[in-house]
Amino acid sequence: MIYGDKKTGILVQGATGKQGEFHIGLMNNYAREVGGRGVVAGVTPGKGGLQVHGVPVYNTVKEAMGEHDIGASVIFVPAGAAADAIMEEANAGIETIVCITEHIPVHDTMKAIAYATMQGSAVIGPNCPGLLSPGEVKMGIMPAGLFSRGNVGVISRSGTLTYEVVDELTRAGIGQSTVVGIGGDPVIGQTFVDVLKEFENDPQTKAVVLIGEVGGNLEEEGAKCTDLPIVAYIAGISAPPDKRMGHAGAIVEGGEGDARSKIARLKKNGVPVASRPSEIPDMVRKLFCGC
């Protein structure tokens, strides 16, 4: 597993909001199931002293860090406050920052990520479902019931499409090491390259499923940089140019980032590409048996 394990203490920013409260509950249910630490502290400015599902809430990240051993955070604050939340956590020294928040202006994201990078933090997202390592830890909003523990890493720009693929893998008896949703925005912290590097150093991960979509070329660039066996899937082959397909980052612009050319470049680099999600499990199985 990558980006944390059972022993990782998690902080939630936006702990007293509807989303924050709901998902602290689910993350800690999961932590109880697997014997992990889960969410140990929450932060909402001005709400210090409250408790959410028994988790103490602080006014600032630094205060929470003073009281708890924290290695990762999950952000649920509104778009206008999210860049600030990322920077506050990076400043406090949190290693892994997962930002669930959607609709953050790109310029805010660019600044927050530039700052977090200077501070040595890894940002996952924004506009992502977070990550889940079956049997270890859940940081974010992924529905834990679909997952099973195993040797396949999953990296995806999407949320529900990831659940679809994970569900297919689990039904086919293929377990996962860590499933990372890296986010649907044009600018995101950890890209395919970064996550693949983490998977390379993870003894549990033997193969990777890469779920990309139209926009940019980071899937191909990532696949080029790794020795791990990969199966890829690219959504948006039917996406018209210059239209944003739901995700701010899913757009074919200036004739670049369309699915067909992405798929062609992946295949050129020897990466098998599934033409639909239901093909993925068989293709993963082929990677393992080498046939």
Add this chain to the structure above:
Amino acid sequence: MKLREHEAKMVIREFGIPVPAGFLIRTAAELPAHLDALGDKIVLKAQVDVGGRGKAGGILMADRKSAVETAEELFRKEIKGLPVKEILAEQRLDIQHEYYLSITVDRASKQPLILFTEEGGVDIEITAKENPSAIRRVIANPLMRDLPPFMLRELAGKAPKEIMPIINKLYRVFLEKDALLAEINPLVTTPLGIFAADAKIIVDDNALGRQGFTVNRDLTERECEAEKHGFSYVELDGAIGVIGNGAGLTMSTLDLIEFYGGKAANFLDVGGGAESERVRHAVRLVASVPTVRVIVVNLLGGITKCDEVARGIIDADISQKVIVRLAGTNEAEGRRLLTEKGYEMLPTMDLVVKKAVEVTR
């Protein structure tokens, strides 16, 4: 959202970048009042939201005498099917050399990317392919409000040094206006100095509010309606309506339709935690598209309540066939409700899509 040329020019002028004297007119009769300021040589540019406007006849040259008549001619035209409602009348520049300058968001470095080439005026994509070394590229740190002089020197190369402050001013525009793209093509030298002969700015849709825009003009009427409900919506031209949750899953559903030989009518992402009311709106919206003959609903997720979704579909009560794939909480209850009313619910996305394609054959 893309700003129109006259808006983009107004923005860059505020930041101190010289633009030609120009006036926005809505009728040819407004033109004579501006002729003294425009001088003898004039260019008339239709303000329509399409690319390749020049080649489509949307830019006409005129002089003082012919200006009103030429404006009348341009107002009568349609540019790629769009009527000309506004014209930007500008002083025509005596161009000596054309440069290209643009600033975009670079996904790989996660930072602003500045491009400058001394071979401006032509299609930048062609230069990028045929002579990539002619394009100078610099990546900036978004935490810096100004570009350091060495970056400006690197970009400008042998171009006149007056170009350097203009590059920095456009960088300020890019940062302060939440731009995804700020472009001057061409940036020109003339005997009167340097001017931005054309300007293009695309503002981040997620920053429209704080940039003072109340509506996103890039959206069609139905896209606006969808936005009101918080849906992402894109219209296509097939017969199969699509409703999904999550952008990736919805896109993948569209692709699967193509895979099985069908054609999607639209992309609609209802977002997370779909309740019956939202689903009802989504189904009605897609059903209102005249080409839609069948609708595929593909919803998956831990917190989606299938009975809520089922109620939404039933309440929408539309005439077209709806084929449903639902997975999540209360799945059995959802299936019971739908089956009772005669709707078809299938267990996988492959099956719902195959079925929908069969129906439209």
